[in-house]
Amino acid sequence: MKSRNLIVILLAVLLLMSFVPGCRDNSTPNPDDLERHERTFFVMDTMVDVILWTAKDRSEVADIFSQVDDELQRLHAIFSAFEDDSDVAKISDAAGIEPVQVQPETLEVIQAALDYADMTDGKFDITLAPVLRLYTFGEDARVPTQQEIDEKLPLVDYSLVEVDMQAGTVFLPQPGMRLDLGGIAKGYVVDVATDMLRDLGVETGVVNAGGDISFVGPKYDGTPWRIGIKDPTRHRTHQFAVIELEGGAIVTSGDYERYVEQDGVRYHHIIDPADGQPARSCKSVTIVAPNAMLADLLSTAVFVMGPEAGMALVESLEGVEALIWDAQDQVHASSGLDWEDRR
Numbered sequence: 001m002k003s004r005n006l007i008v009i010l011l012a013v014l015l016l017m018s019f020v021p022g023c024r025d026n027s028t029p030n031p032d033d034l035e036r037h038e039r040t041f042f043v044m045d046t047m048v049d050v051i052l053w054t055a056k057d058r059s060e061v062a063d064i065f066s067q068v069d070d071e072l073q074r075l076h077a078i079f080s081a082f083e084d085d086s087d088v089a090k091i092s093d094a095a096g097i098e099p100v101q102v103q104p105e106t107l108e109v110i111q112a113a114l115d116y117a118d119m120t121d122g123k124f125d126i127t128l129a130p131v132l133r134l135y136t137f138g139e140d141a142r143v144p145t146q147q148e149i150d151e152k153l154p155l156v157d158y159s160l161v162e163v164d165m166q167a168g169t170v171f172l173p174q175p176g177m178r179l180d181l182g183g184i185a186k187g188y189v190v191d192v193a194t195d196m197l198r199d200l201g202v203e204t205g206v207v208n209a210g211g212d213i214s215f216v217g218p219k220y221d222g223t224p225w226r227i228g229i230k231d232p233t234r235h236r237t238h239q240f241a242v243i244e245l246e247g248g249a250i251v252t253s254g255d256y257e258r259y260v261e262q263d264g265v266r267y268h269h270i271i272d273p274a275d276g277q278p279a280r281s282c283k284s285v286t287i288v289a290p291n292a293m294l295a296d297l298l299s300t301a302v303f304v305m306g307p308e309a310g311m312a313l314v315e316s317l318e319g320v321e322a323l324i325w326d327a328q329d330q331v332h333a334s335s336g337l338d339w340e341d342r343r
């Protein structure tokens with residue numbers, strides 16, 4: 001009789017334990033303990049939206065957001081091509097004159113950009129700035145003539161960039177050369193924010209800088225994150241795919257993000273360094289990668305490389321997947337990509 005009582009009590013305790021927070025033996029936090037918090041920051045000409053699910057209280061969360069904000073603003077001041085005293089502007093202004101001492105983060109991003117530039121056959125080129133600056137989008141939109149572009153193209157060559165890790169300097173040897181980190185810096189900044197949140201003990205969350213997305217751990221309820229991918233031909237209203245991820249990063253580059261139409265032709269902001277013209281073989285490239293910097297760089301690079309060469313590069317890289325919508329409206333998925341076709 002006694003032992004039966006004991007068994008009943010044991011069973012009751014076990015049953016209770018499975019509902020009590022903290023008693024679950026897996027690493028997924030109990031969703032009931034987590035509260036959703038959201039904050040938007042403005043950096044790198046983009047809204048960076050951060051959503052957290054955490055058991056921390058309001059004042060802890062406020063403190064975390066303010067630390068993230070400080071760090072994002074610091075990085076913006078280093079990387080922005082439009083702030084006169086950013087590292088990027090200082091390096092560009094000293095082109096042909098002298099090497100410039102920069103922050104470790106600047107060295108890291110530039111070195112990564114140069115390492116991958118080789119793999120992209122030069123299609124990803126951070127010295128494209130003199131050509132990029134000829135295009136303006138928005139209110140005073142303007143498309144340059146081929147003659148204007150041809151005058152600037154000799155200044156575009158990433159292989160000339162001299163990075164001295166020991167001295168902490170970067171040098172552009174030709175006068176008139178300039179840097180633009182627009183195809184990589186946003187991803188880097190997203191990674192920094194994500195790592196910070198993780199280090200500060202946030203259980204789970206998302207950092208989204210206008211489509212450059214990175215995840216702080218698995219989702220709060222243990223199910224995969226689901227990311228909808230815009231149909232580039234109807235980007236305001238339609239998604240053509242859903243990708244499920246447990247973590248890591250996902251970034252999409254599209255020809256619909258920044259462009260100007262002239263004589264029925266769309267001129268957008270992803271440029272082929274070969275001729276200085278907008279890259280024409282893709283409409284949208286989505287990259288899944290372990291971190292957002294790599295995904296950001298590759299989304300731009302693969303867009304320029306085109307579906308064949310771009311997909312070959314993706315297949316050669318560990319932990320990297322791609323979903324490409326090409327100029328003929330064909331969709332290409334890399335071999336390891338788990339995706340739902342919504343067309």
Ligand code: ADP
Nearest residue numbers: 123124125126180182183253257269270271300
């Ligand atoms: P977005 O910034 O709109 O998310 P991308 O990640 O594709 O889009 O980056 C586009 C930016 O990358 C451009 O605005 C420009 O600053 C830069 N860029 C454009 N073409 C190239 C290229 N071939 N190589 C390196 N950077 C580029």
Ligand code: MG
Nearest residue numbers: 183296297300
């Ligand atoms: Mg990019």
